[in-house]
Amino acid sequence: MPDSExxxxxxxxxxxxxxxxxFTSLMRGAYVQNFPAQIELITxxxxxxxxxxxxxxxxxxxxxxxxxxTSMATVRPISTFILAxxxxxxxxxxxxxxxxxxxxxxxxxxxxxxxxxADMNFARAVVTELAQCYRSVIxxxxxxxxxxxxxxxxxxxxxxxxxxxxxxAFELSFEKRRLASVLGMTPENLSRxxxxxxxxxxxxxxTRISIDNQADLERFAKPNPxxxxxxx
Amino acid sequence: MPDSExxxxxxxxxxxxxxxxxFTSLMRGAYVQNFPAQIELITxxxxxxxxxxxxxxxxxxxxxxxxxxTSMATVRPISTFILAxxxxxxxxxxxxxxxxxxxxxxxxxxxxxxxxxADMNFARAVVTELAQCYRSVIxxxxxxxxxxxxxxxxxxxxxxxxxxxxxxAFELSFEKRRLASVLGMTPENLSRxxxxxxxxxxxxxxTRISIDNQADLERFAKPNPxxxxxxx
DNA sequence: CAAATCAATTGATATATGTCAACCCGTCGG
DNA sequence: CCGACGGGTTGACATATATCAATTGATTTG
Numbered sequence: 276m277p278d279s280e281x282x283x284x285x286x287x288x289x290x291x292x293x294x295x296x297x298f299t300s301l302m303r304g305a306y307v308q309n310f311p312a313q314i315e316l317i318t319x320x321x322x323x324x325x326x327x328x329x330x331x332x333x334x335x336x337x338x339x340x341x342x343x344x345t346s347m348a349t350v351r352p353i354s355t356f357i358l359a360x361x362x363x364x365x366x367x368x369x370x371x372x373x374x375x376x377x378x379x380x381x382x383x384x385x386x387x388x389x390x391x392x393a394d395m396n397f398a399r400a401v402v403t404e405l406a407q408c409y410r411s412v413i414x415x416x417x418x419x420x421x422x423x424x425x426x427x428x429x430x431x432x433x434x435x436x437x438x439x440x441x442x443x444a445f446e447l448s449f450e451k452r453r454l455a456s457v458l459g460m461t462p463e464n465l466s467r468x469x470x471x472x473x474x475x476x477x478x479x480x481x482t483r484i485s486i487d488n489q490a491d492l493e494r495f496a497k498p499n500p501x502x503x504x505x506x507x
Numbered sequence: 508m509p510d511s512e513x514x515x516x517x518x519x520x521x522x523x524x525x526x527x528x529x530f531t532s533l534m535r536g537a538y539v540q541n542f543p544a545q546i547e548l549i550t551x552x553x554x555x556x557x558x559x560x561x562x563x564x565x566x567x568x569x570x571x572x573x574x575x576x577t578s579m580a581t582v583r584p585i586s587t588f589i590l591a592x593x594x595x596x597x598x599x600x601x602x603x604x605x606x607x608x609x610x611x612x613x614x615x616x617x618x619x620x621x622x623x624x625a626d627m628n629f630a631r632a633v634v635t636e637l638a639q640c641y642r643s644v645i646x647x648x649x650x651x652x653x654x655x656x657x658x659x660x661x662x663x664x665x666x667x668x669x670x671x672x673x674x675x676a677f678e679l680s681f682e683k684r685r686l687a688s689v690l691g692m693t694p695e696n697l698s699r700x701x702x703x704x705x706x707x708x709x710x711x712x713x714t715r716i717s718i719d720n721q722a723d724l725e726r727f728a729k730p731n732p733x734x735x736x737x738x739x
Numbered sequence: 740c741a742a743a744t745c746a747a748t749t750g751a752t753a754t755a756t757g758t759c760a761a762c763c764c765g766t767c768g769g
Numbered sequence: 770c771c772g773a774c775g776g777g778t779t780g781a782c783a784t785a786t787a788t789c790a791a792t793t794g795a796t797t798t799g
Contacts, residue, residue: 320733339653340649340654340731340734341653344653345653347645347652358638359641360638362634362638363638363642365739366733368645368649369645398630398634399630401634402594402623402634403595405638406592406637409591409637409640410592410595412641413579413644415648416644417570417577417579417600419648420651422572422573424756425755450776451776459652460757461756463756463758463759464755466779467778467779497572497573501551507598655786657785683746684746692786692787693787693788694746694747694748695787696787697747
């Protein structure tokens with residue numbers, strides 16, 4: 276693993292505070308691999324042998340049941356996924372596939388559990404990270420249960436706008452069919468939802484979104500930190 | 508706090524392995540209180556000053572947005588709630604109200620965080636509990652996004668049946684309007700959904716459910732451990 | 740006991756969302 | 770350049786779900 280990657284991983288909240296030799300020993304057992312796009316990295320139901328870290332590229336977490344499929348989340352550099360399964364030594368609840376060419380680090384789960392017991396700072400970081408993940412899913416659940424698809428899209432656009440720096444125009448960070456799945460609707464419906472937001476000053480050209488009337492959209496979307504603020 | 512309650516709390520997975528004096532010191536700062544039914548214990552958005560433990564009765568976790576409300580989960584004895592907010596020292600994401608007369612223990616959040624740093628076994632238990640909570644929400648999310656309301660009800664009944672011991676007939680553990688909210692539908696729709704399951708051998712009288720054709724219902728519901736098995 | 744209350748149900752209807760088929764329009768490879 | 774392909778869009782339609790209003794039936798309360 277190149278030195279710069281090593282240092283980038285070290286900087287993750289999860290690893291930043293732990294003792295040097297514990298981090299080194301975690302990394303010693305780690306693999307780093309490049310994957311092409313559209314590769315299924317893990318499959319739900321399988322045992323969780325590795326904690327995964329996305330170094331570059333992006334990964335889609337999705338689930339299937341009875342022939343249907345839904346996108347649960349997207350993982351972008353640099354962050355980890357399936358920490359909970361690793362900690363519990365339980366089967367994956369979600370599958371993961373690369374969305375593009377990606378570089379992934381794999382840390383054996385048993386090493387993570389061992390270091391967890393040995394390093395108080397790491398343990399604290401794991402707990403904080405898990406609590407964060409938990410709260411994110413609760414927010415997503417509230418979004419799903421309390422809002423219509425139009426409201427979900429409106430709030431998604433506001434979040435994305437903020438994430439992109441706050442300018443009136445910005446790019447969607449992934450293709451619309453996947454956005455539809457993340458938001459819990461069909462691609463056709465998403466297309467109509469974009470039209471449904473036109474009266475509130477939203478215009479779309481390809482992946483480029485422009486919010487022409489910020490106040491109007493916010494009045495409609497009614498964003499709420501307890502649902503839309505991912506930092507708390 | 509009566510000795511029997513003290514011992515019951517001690518037996519919770521979260522506290523079972525920790526050192527005696529750490530547990531004692533946690534409990535020293537704790538309050539125990541009796542609440543009547545329909546009391547709002549916590550309100551979403553407020554700071555998380557206490558970790559709560561339901562000793563008897565039951566508590567509804569719910570959320571609101573824009574005048575709508577949805578039930579997120581029910582907490583029954585003996586277990587804790589809002590662990591994640593306590594650990595992160597972040598605002599509650601859900602409100603909680605007693606469903607019936609309930610006895611609740613309150614442990615100051617800062618004590619929990621302090622003992623977490625001091626007791627490795629407690630830390631490990633907290634992580635396991637959080638990972639469990641996280642996975643439960645992921646399952647709930649899959650349930651919501653991948654299934655229709657009829658399928659959700661069918662699988663709920665199968666889970667409830669198993670929880671009640673597996674007999675063909677059993678009681679719903681709470682009122683239908685709340686069940687509807689938990690399943691993400693209106694009470695009217697739940698009523699129709701019960702009718703929709705009649706062809707699969709489900710009959711309902713008040714809160715009593717009878718599954719007359721187990722195989723038929725399961726063939727329709729297609730239960731899946733990665734969604735419906737709460738233990739893993 | 741009678742009145743009031745509230746959960747549950749039912750029917751009629753409106754709205755939201757999904758499905759299917761067709762089409763448009765870029766991109767990519769021969 | 771052409772044609773195949775795939776994502777996106779659109780329209781027509783079907784289905785799922787919510788809403789509203791009315792009724793029932795059980796429970797509570799004065």
